[in-house]
Amino acid sequence: MDLSSISPTLLIASLMVAATPILLAAIGEMVVEKSGVLNLGVEGMMIMGAVTGFIAAIETGSPWAGFLAAAAGGAVVALLFGFLTQVLLSNQVATGLALTLFGLGVSSLIGQGYVGIKANGLRRIDLGWLTDLPFVGRVIFGHDPMVYLSLLLVALVWGFLKYTRAGLILRAVGESHDAAHALGYHVRRVRLMAIAFGGACAGLGGAYLSLVRVPQWTDGMTAGAGWIALAIVVFASWRAGRVLVGAYLFGGITVLQLNLQTAGAKVSVELLSAAPYLVTILVLVLISFRAGRGGDAPADLARPFHASG
Amino acid sequence: MKLRTLLAGAMALGLATGAQAQDDPVKVGFIYVGPVGDGGWTYQHDQGRLAVEEEFGDKVETVYQESVPEGADAERAITQMALQGADIIFTTSFGFMEATNAVAAKFPDVKFEHATGFMREHPNVSTYDARFYEGRAVLGTIAGHLTETNKIGYIGSFPIPENIQGINAAYLHARKVNPEVEMVVTWAYTWFDPAKEADAARAMIDQGVDVILQHTDSTAPQAAAQEANENGGRVFTFGQASDMEAFKPLPRVASIIDNWAPYYIERVGAVMDGTWEQQATWAGIAGGEVEIGEITDAVPADVKAEAEELIAAMADGNYHPFTGPINKQDGSVWLEEGETPDDGELASMDFYVEGISGGIPN
Incomplete structure (x- = not known):
């Protein structure tokens, strides 16, 4: 075994890239669930974002247009889910699953002509001498802008939910939609906005895959990342900080296990392969235990609301 | 009244289809492990399906289901296809082996064709495979010449004989032209997950590997190598299953192409003539099932010529990629001077040859 061939700098740099799609999708889904809606269609929204973002980036030549289109694409599909569950009061679990199937199918259809093409990816930022610093240069100052944006988004969501009035209303809607309704808040409107936000985030996560991490369009390229994001929200007990920990842990161990294999580590490969799932769940469960109560699911999660009720 | 009309109608329809049964097109089903747009393995199988349609026109009807997970769900998908009236079903991944045989037991009149497996428990199950290791020998030769760091990477999917044959064949031929070469194997435990493959x-690239062979189905490793090259790297890759020509001339310098069309046309034809029989097919470069895609100019001319010689030798049947003397990883003798293994031994290969470090997960 030659562990010295693993460079910690490159390892940390690539784990941040590996974690970003899941982080984006998970933080969006957390907001949705905080508002009392369970959207199991994360995978479908991600892949829609991946394909719309990729197509837009190809057609305009600008990755930023790609990310914008991805956010819009994700939000549009999410609003379809919102319309069905919030207005027509369909079952959220079934509708979410259908959204995943729908997204996978539609994305494959509209992505037909875009297989095997290369898009203009995002360049890593270059802050001159800062980026040239050993270790910190590459790890802190040497990423593409979306990595920073995703971290900023986590901080904003955390601040929004904890400190703002709008965040409080969103949480109230999620904890007790009847009470929120009685106080005169528009439960349905709040939830639709949360759903659209969640869709936009998932779309960004998907586009990060197709524009930066892979970077190309392939059918079904999310390959389950949306489900990981969903699981991370639950195991992070609906807290922004823990979502960040969970996503980085998952991404980190995925990258680490591949590096260990490549370096020829004498650890069973089956164990290494399962490690990202095992360690992420274990750590987040432990954190939740230590934190005790208070990290529980929003009380009205996945319960339909109608003003007459 | 209404119900009666409906019943009468249904009966008429039933009689009509009964009468037409003989002219019915042959229904050909395909079970794919990935999406048809993967640009690799499943894409090539689907090209085979399209070739069947082209060959037989109205006389066939093809159906397929893509992204079928290996495992319990596969049995459901295959059963579903058999219930829909498929006459012959091609299941195109190693992991469908048990499921194919289980469903075959329940539908004795349907023909089943399982790709890359070895289990034929019922008379209506055939297996077919391609000698990908012959292609790997060619790629290994090129890789051995191209590497400067003397580290060749192999992204494995699952530790099954097909992958192990590929790793051994590539390594043996790389070492033949470059005794210093080292084989780095990483198991992805997936056939298709672009993010993980990337x-x-x-x-591998971070750790100094400069030639990458992949046994997974997406083009993501090619894109990763291309990105590394844009940032000043020197990394070469090979197309897998499909030509992956979008990544020519660099990083993709050659490819192994699976050509399933002749086999699919032959077997569907056999169902039509009623001559279908159980068999186990394993063709390679000589049979045209394994092709080597264009070797680009990024490969020096003498290396290219050497690779082409090797291809020709295998096409003539003059050369077997596993020709002794070859020792197993533990140093024990596997093949004596001039000896070649039989197909049974190859199909169950579960060891590395001497010189490759690391163990094979089981």
């Missing part, structure tokens, strides 16, 4: 390729 990560695996990046991990």
